[in-house]
Amino acid sequence: MRFASTLAVISAFATAALAADFNITVGKDSKNTFDPPQITGVQQGDTVRFRFVSKSHSVTQSTFDSPCTSKTGGVDSGFQPVDANATSFPEWSIQINNVTAPMWFYCARAPHCSASGMVFAINPTVNKTFDAFQAKATASSSGSGGYGGAYGGGSAGTPGPGGSSSTTSSTTSGNGTSNSSTAPSAGAATSIRASPLLTLLTAGAALLVGVSL
Ligand SMILES: *[C@@H]1O[C@H](CO)[C@@H](O)[C@H](O)[C@H]1NC(C)=O
Ligand SMILES: *[C@@H]1O[C@H](CO)[C@@H](O)[C@H](O)[C@H]1NC(C)=O
Ligand SMILES: *[C@@H]1O[C@H](CO)[C@@H](O)[C@H](O)[C@H]1NC(C)=O
Ligand SMILES: *[C@@H]1O[C@H](CO)[C@@H](O)[C@H](O)[C@H]1NC(C)=O
Ligand SMILES: [Cu+2]
Numbered sequence: 001m002r003f004a005s006t007l008a009v010i011s012a013f014a015t016a017a018l019a020a021d022f023n024i025t026v027g028k029d030s031k032n033t034f035d036p037p038q039i040t041g042v043q044q045g046d047t048v049r050f051r052f053v054s055k056s057h058s059v060t061q062s063t064f065d066s067p068c069t070s071k072t073g074g075v076d077s078g079f080q081p082v083d084a085n086a087t088s089f090p091e092w093s094i095q096i097n098n099v100t101a102p103m104w105f106y107c108a109r110a111p112h113c114s115a116s117g118m119v120f121a122i123n124p125t126v127n128k129t130f131d132a133f134q135a136k137a138t139a140s141s142s143g144s145g146g147y148g149g150a151y152g153g154g155s156a157g158t159p160g161p162g163g164s165s166s167t168t169s170s171t172t173s174g175n176g177t178s179n180s181s182t183a184p185s186a187g188a189a190t191s192i193r194a195s196p197l198l199t200l201l202t203a204g205a206a207l208l209v210g211v212s213l
Contacts, residue, residue, distance in 0.1 A: 027054035032116035052080040067137035068113035
């Protein structure tokens, strides 16, 4: 009895670690939006998962002052194309290693940032609000996104300060079976404190792959 309940507790912990703490839908209803556009109360080690459900968008880190330009050394999902009648959707997630500063993101598909204000914020502050960030985005003239060129979909994100990232593509077919592949990025800026969770996440992802194959 005691043994069983201990197992249950361990199992609950594992489930909590595997689940994304925050889920963001990118391109919901074929709109150029992040849903929700901002999240607060994100804590050290939390995972933010982005699910791309239409068109071809990206989650690209920027700065508060230049919303539509990629931040040097920032994290980036790359463009994640989705077919018109797709039944499976790419996912990309980051683990938050440093909550001292807010994190700012945009979609690098021009002109989504400048024309649609397609931006996203983690832990915006009283002085740097999401609304102010988005207003800067729509006020920016070019919205070219700061890329030298386009890149292929499905590429793994670039790790950077404040978070580590991984890309997962999952496919669900009509009979309910699924398969997924995970490509954790190398050299992620993972803090010592966050490491056990990342290890657990990676182990969990490997387990999922193993189970579904
Ligand atoms: C995020 O999505 C995953 C998979 O659909 C789910 O297991 C998890 O509970 C969700 N987390 C939240 C906070 O909604
Ligand atoms: C998607 O489905 C609609 C309605 O079934 C169809 O008209 C359209 O051609 C499909 N598009 C693609 C790209 O398969
Ligand atoms: C966390 O972010 C703050 C604010 O940007 C920075 O001063 C600090 O050096 C960062 N800490 C780590 C461990 O990266
Ligand atoms: C916000 O801005 C005000 C006025 O510039 C300043 O006094 C305050 O310290 C700032 N708050 C934070 C949390 O940075
Ligand atoms: Cu977009």
